[in-house]
Amino acid sequence: MLKTIVETGNHVAGLAALVARAQVVAAYPITPQTQIVEKIAELVDSGKMNAEYICVESEHSAMSACIGASTVGARTFTATSSHGLAYMHEMLHWASAARLPIVMAVVNRAMGPPWNIWTDHGDSLPQRDTGWIQIYCASNQEIFDSIIQAYRVCEDQRVLMPAMICLEGFILSHTNMPIRIPDQKEIDDFLPPLEPGWVLNVEKPVTHGNMLSPEYYMELRYFMHEALQNAKRLIPQVAREYSKKFGLPEYSGLIEQYMCNDAEVIIVSMGTIGSEANLAVEKLRNEGYRVGSARIRVFRPFPHEAVKEIATRAKALAVIDRDISFGMEGILFTEIRSALFDLPKRPLAKNFIAGLGGRDVTQNDIEEIAKKTFRILETGTGVEGIEWVNMRR
Amino acid sequence: MVMLKELSKEELVLPGNASCTGCAASLALRLTLKVMGSRTIFVVPACCTSIIQGQFPASALNIPVLNIAFAATGAAASGVVAGLRIRGIKDVAVIGWAGDGGTVDIGIQALSGAAERRTDFIYICYDNEAYGNTGMQRSSATPIGAWTTTTPTGKKENKKDMAFIMAAHRIPYIATAIPSYPIDFIEKLEKAKKIKGTRYLHILTPCPPGWRSDADLSVELGRLAVQTGMWVLFEIENGVFSISSPSRIVLDKTKRKPVEEYLKLQGRFGHLTTEEVAEIQKAVDATLDYYMKLSGQRVYPLLTD
Numbered sequence: 001m002l003k004t005i006v007e008t009g010n011h012v013a014g015l016a017a018l019v020a021r022a023q024v025v026a027a028y029p030i031t032p033q034t035q036i037v038e039k040i041a042e043l044v045d046s047g048k049m050n051a052e053y054i055c056v057e058s059e060h061s062a063m064s065a066c067i068g069a070s071t072v073g074a075r076t077f078t079a080t081s082s083h084g085l086a087y088m089h090e091m092l093h094w095a096s097a098a099r100l101p102i103v104m105a106v107v108n109r110a111m112g113p114p115w116n117i118w119t120d121h122g123d124s125l126p127q128r129d130t131g132w133i134q135i136y137c138a139s140n141q142e143i144f145d146s147i148i149q150a151y152r153v154c155e156d157q158r159v160l161m162p163a164m165i166c167l168e169g170f171i172l173s174h175t176n177m178p179i180r181i182p183d184q185k186e187i188d189d190f191l192p193p194l195e196p197g198w199v200l201n202v203e204k205p206v207t208h209g210n211m212l213s214p215e216y217y218m219e220l221r222y223f224m225h226e227a228l229q230n231a232k233r234l235i236p237q238v239a240r241e242y243s244k245k246f247g248l249p250e251y252s253g254l255i256e257q258y259m260c261n262d263a264e265v266i267i268v269s270m271g272t273i274g275s276e277a278n279l280a281v282e283k284l285r286n287e288g289y290r291v292g293s294a295r296i297r298v299f300r301p302f303p304h305e306a307v308k309e310i311a312t313r314a315k316a317l318a319v320i321d322r323d324i325s326f327g328m329e330g331i332l333f334t335e336i337r338s339a340l341f342d343l344p345k346r347p348l349a350k351n352f353i354a355g356l357g358g359r360d361v362t363q364n365d366i367e368e369i370a371k372k373t374f375r376i377l378e379t380g381t382g383v384e385g386i387e388w389v390n391m392r393r
Numbered sequence: 394m395v396m397l398k399e400l401s402k403e404e405l406v407l408p409g410n411a412s413c414t415g416c417a418a419s420l421a422l423r424l425t426l427k428v429m430g431s432r433t434i435f436v437v438p439a440c441c442t443s444i445i446q447g448q449f450p451a452s453a454l455n456i457p458v459l460n461i462a463f464a465a466t467g468a469a470a471s472g473v474v475a476g477l478r479i480r481g482i483k484d485v486a487v488i489g490w491a492g493d494g495g496t497v498d499i500g501i502q503a504l505s506g507a508a509e510r511r512t513d514f515i516y517i518c519y520d521n522e523a524y525g526n527t528g529m530q531r532s533s534a535t536p537i538g539a540w541t542t543t544t545p546t547g548k549k550e551n552k553k554d555m556a557f558i559m560a561a562h563r564i565p566y567i568a569t570a571i572p573s574y575p576i577d578f579i580e581k582l583e584k585a586k587k588i589k590g591t592r593y594l595h596i597l598t599p600c601p602p603g604w605r606s607d608a609d610l611s612v613e614l615g616r617l618a619v620q621t622g623m624w625v626l627f628e629i630e631n632g633v634f635s636i637s638s639p640s641r642i643v644l645d646k647t648k649r650k651p652v653e654e655y656l657k658l659q660g661r662f663g664h665l666t667t668e669e670v671a672e673i674q675k676a677v678d679a680t681l682d683y684y685m686k687l688s689g690q691r692v693y694p695l696l697t698d
Contacts, residue, residue, distance in 0.1 A: 023476070023479040023480070024472060024475045024476055024479060026468075026471070026472060026475075050479075051479065052475035052476075052478060052479045054471055054472065054475055054510065055510065056468055056471070056506055057502060057503070057505065057506030057509070058468075058502060058503075058506070060464060060465065060468070060503070061465070061467070061468030061471075061502070061503050061506055062468075064461065064462070064464075064465035064468035064469040064472065064503065065468045065469065065471045065472035065475070066472060067459075067461070067465075067469055067472060068436065068459065068461075068468070068469035068470060068471060068472025068473040068474075068475075068476065069472035069473065069475050069476035069479075070472070070476070071459050071472075071473065071476070072434075072473055072476035072477050072480060072482065073476065073480055074475070074476035074479050074480055076472075076476075090462050090464075091462060091465065094461065094462055094465075200434050200457035200458075200459055200473070201457060202431060202432045202433070202434065202456065202457060202485050205431070205454075205455055205456050205457045205458075206452075206457060206458075207446060207449075207452035207454055207457075207458040207460070208457075208458065208459055208460060209458075209459065209460030209461070210443065210446050210447065210448065210449055210452060210458070210460055211443065211444065211447075211448040211449065212448070212449045213448060213449070216449060216450075
């Protein structure tokens with residue numbers, strides 16, 4: 001039985017932690033994540049959520065406390081944003097290398113200076129090499145679904161890695177949307193209690209994380225890589241099972257595709273730009289453009305194979321990055337181009353940087369991006385260089 | 394009164410650990426685990442104990458140990474405590490075991506947070522007055538005048554008074570100790586063990602390679618630290634400050650050994666001039682005068698609950 005509620009993305013994240021039966025939540029407030037921790041504090045204080053809520057004094061401590069709780073077998077949850085995530089960076093490595101299935105909501109927000117509380121992906125994308133699974137959401141429903149599914153994937157013995165569920169600040173975090181949620185009983189059925197990979201137990205003492213020589217270190221890193229490869233197979237399976245069980249969307253697992261099959265130009269993006277791109281595609285299709293949209297939902301593990309499959313059928317990819325790797329290009333663009341390299345016949349790929357620091361990316365902007373890419377195809381010029389969308393000159 | 398012979402025979406610090414010759418921290422570790430017993434979880438940041446416990450696949454510590462990042466001890470221990478509680482696992486003590494750098498410098502925020510939240514754990518700082526594991530760089534627990542690799546002409550600033558910083562958190566139990574006075578050490582830990590909430594022990598641990606002292610003098614140096622008043626053994630119990638018996642005798646100035654007796658055995662103080670030694674003596678005398686006045690006094694108001 002699904003119940004429809006109307007909530008902000010932040011409250012949905014808090015609610016997902018509740019129904020996932022997170023046992024320890026350690027978090028520190030940061031705009032625009034604050035409503036998540038407020039919601040959970042309220043749920044714990046009122047007795048509706050049976051969890052330990054640790055009001056830590058920093059994000060570094062938030063992740064450290066989650067790590068501590070996870071090592072004694074508790075299911076943990078936290079949430080952060082932007083500078084908070086950067087401050088946590090050291091412990092992100094610790095969590096994944098300790099193979100702890102911690103789930104965290106990341107409310108995407110631009111990095112300072114100057115202070116900017118609005119959204120871009122420049123906070124979470126630079127964390128891509130920490131070993132965390134990264135899922136980018138395009139709706140409040142997807143936030144809920146992804147958090148529940150993430151616990152299933154992360155706690156799987158073939159994975160045992162942490163995950164961040166990314167949602168864009170204000171666009172999702174503070175926007176009310178209707179979402180449908182299953183009964184607690186059904187969720188419990190889908191998500192059984194945590195069976196940790198290892199625990200600190202006085203009956204069976206182990207020393208975790210002591211000095212390790214070069215003879216052993218590399219294998220542990222290989223195991224982490226293997227775990228994320230396993231996650232790549234598991235994420236679509238779990239999404240399918242969830243979708244079937246609850247009648248909720250599946251988001252095609254790793255990449256959500258919209259009219260990609262016969263598309264000449266495919267708009268590749270992440271997060272809410274992806275849902276906006278779907279609208280642009282509809283409009284452009286009416287105007288006769290053969291265009292599609294591919295929203296990269298799972299950024300780590302990176303869906304190389306799926307990207308290749310989509311790309312073989314297209315003539316050009318318009319890759320929209322809400323981030324920039326200074327001195328290089330958009331971070332998503334680099335990954336996409338790397339996936340294309342193996343193809344016998346590669347489509348063109350053009351990088352568009354858009355929406356940094358919360359600048360609006362409208363349906364019209366995306367239509368223009370697509371049209372520009374069609375012009376590149378026609379004229380055979382202009383593929384080089386990065387296009388900064390709507391930038392003042 | 395604790396009798397040494399009644400102390401547990403169980404050795405939770407196994408033979409073959411990797412501590413340096415004459416390491417007083419390893420004595421403190423052994424005593425601590427003898428008192429705490431096997432139902433103890435250790436949370437250890439980067440510190441000498443990262444080395445002392447040995448290298449994978451071996452471990453010298455026969456209890457569960459969570460090694461954690463340098464700044465994270467207080468927070469990770471908070472998580473362990475919360476995780477145990479929500480899972481209904483009882484009668485397991487959680488100990489944060491960190492060096493001076495991991496406590497007074499990089500770990501102070503997480504520790505302060507844990508103490509403010511009244512986390513139910515014991516935090517033990519074993520203090521060799523510098524970053525020993527990395528080769529003796531100055532920490533804010535390094536005493537004035539001491540040579541370290543980053544204070545090549547001697548440190549110009551005072552040692553941070555961590556016990557009183559912890560007192561400002563109004564936690565129920567704070568004590569200083571030293572393995573050279575094992576009975577005092579054990580009694581304090583036994584007391585701490587029975588108390589709920591955050592308990593803090595600060596232990597001075599002579600360090601032959603860092604202090605440039607003879608390895609067979611570590612216990613003797615610890616005694617001299619107390620007898621000269623360079624290290625004062627005290628407790629702050631529910632806010633009341635009291636000098637512990639080994640230090641009580643040196644409150645009488647005539648019974649106090651000159652600091653020089655402690656300093657001259659350590660190469661790290663070898664460069665000090667007579668005037669500089671006199672300055673240290675003056676500071677020690679002033680500190681003891683202050684502690685004498687504080688004795689039996691309340692240093693923070695009693696908590697209401």
